[in-house]
Amino acid sequence: xxxxxxxxxxxxxxxxxxxxxxxxxxxxxxxxxxxxxxxxxxxxxxxxxxxxxxxxxxxxxxxxxxxxxxxxxxxxxxxxxxxxxxxxxxxxxxxxxxxxxxxxxxxxxxxxxxxxxxxxxxxxxxxxxxxxxxxxxxxxxxxxxxxxxxxxxxxxxxxxxxxxxxxxxxxxxxxxxxxxxxxxxxxxxxxxxxxxxxxxxxxxxxxxxxxxxxxxxxxxxxxxxxxxxxxxxxxxxxxxxxxxxxxxxxxxxxxxxxxxxxxxxxxxxxxxxxxxxxxxxx
Numbered sequence: 183x184x185x186x187x188x189x190x191x192x193x194x195x196x197x198x199x200x201x202x203x204x205x206x207x208x209x210x211x212x213x214x215x216x217x218x219x220x221x222x223x224x225x226x227x228x229x230x231x232x233x234x235x236x237x238x239x240x241x242x243x244x245x246x247x248x249x250x251x252x253x254x255x256x257x258x259x260x261x262x263x264x265x266x267x268x269x270x271x272x273x274x275x276x277x278x279x280x281x282x283x284x285x286x287x288x289x290x291x292x293x294x295x296x297x298x299x300x301x302x303x304x305x306x307x308x309x310x311x312x313x314x315x316x317x318x319x320x321x322x323x324x325x326x327x328x329x330x331x332x333x334x335x336x337x338x339x340x341x342x343x344x345x346x347x348x349x350x351x352x353x354x355x356x357x358x359x360x361x362x363x364x365x366x367x368x369x370x371x372x373x374x375x376x377x378x379x380x381x382x383x384x385x386x387x388x389x390x391x392x393x394x395x396x397x398x399x400x401x402x403x404x405x406x407x408x409x410x411x412x413x414x415x416x417x418x419x420x421x422x423x424x425x426x427x428x429x430x431x432x433x434x435x436x437x438x439x440x441x442x443x444x445x446x447x448x449x450x451x452x453x454x455x456x457x458x459x460x461x462x463x464x
Contacts, residue, residue: 184363188218189297191290192263193311194256195225195248195283201262203303203331208266208274210301210327210459213341214363217273220263221293224280225252283310287317294322299360304456305331315453319434320464325360327429328452329459344368345427346402347418347448348375350387353433357463358391361431362398364461371395371402372425376409376417415451422458434462 190207192199204220211218227245260276267274279289291314294300300322302315308331319326344364348354358365365371373391388404395402409417422430434449452460 183298184216185214185298186216187298188214188216189294189300190218190220190263191286191300191302191314192220192222192256192259193308194222194259195252197305198255198259199303200305200331201259202333203329204259204263205266206329206333206459207301207303208263208270208272210341211267211272212270214367216298217275218267219297220260220274220276221290222256222259222276222278223252223286223289224256224278225249226280226282227252228282286310287314290314291317291321294318294324294326297324299325299327299461301327301329301459303331304328304453306455312453316436319449319453319462320436325357325461325463326434327459327461328456330456334457341367341428342369343426343428344371345422345425345430346371346373347430347432348373348388348391349433351433351435353435353464355433357431357433357461358395360463361461362400364429364431365395365400366398368400368428371400372405372427373402374405374407374418374421376414376421377406378409413451414448418448418452419457427458430458430460432460432462434464436464 188207188211192204208218227248229242229245256278260278263276264274281289300318302311302318304311304315315326315328341364346358373388375388392402392404407417407421412420418430432452436449449462
């Protein structure tokens, strides 16, 4: 099944998502021939303070200014998004939701369940975006693409060279299945196993994956990458850079305990600072 319905949540407060992130997501949708919905937020800031503080500091006025800042940022992002999508001839229904910042992760996760894939830009100072990504990855039941808010390479997203991080695990198998529409479009698919890896016959599992993907018309290049003292996350990042990958596909390890996420090492590294667009499935 092709990806036809992409969602892009955009941050409006305290700082807006970079316009470069909007362009990357629209390019991605265009490359897949998909529609894309931008979801942004009018942030409701609760009234706080007391009579004296309100008189001395004009707290109601400060709150009103911050609310207006959120609305202005959201409108600017929607305007930029609509302009880019229209120029590329992409269907692009924008959505603006009124909520508090604490409600954002739940809203994005719920809406992500009704889209083929959700794209979440991650900035350098973006703990909120990282938490939203974790919620969507583990709570939506759908694949999630995290990507650097400002691209680390100047060329546009083409999806010609796609990498797959493979360790014969359930999350990796789920990620491969979710990414099939992208793998079928790619010109080159590279499957990498970071070694040494715990109790797994990598040659056998690689051969089986080759056979499985061939059933879907996908030819792959099988490779192994020595960790050589690096973390799995760092080894994958180095591999992606060396092979000039346009997208990396990998399984997401971890689970949530109420509002506390416990992530696997490689997943944590990638979600915190994605070196390129990465499709994650759990």
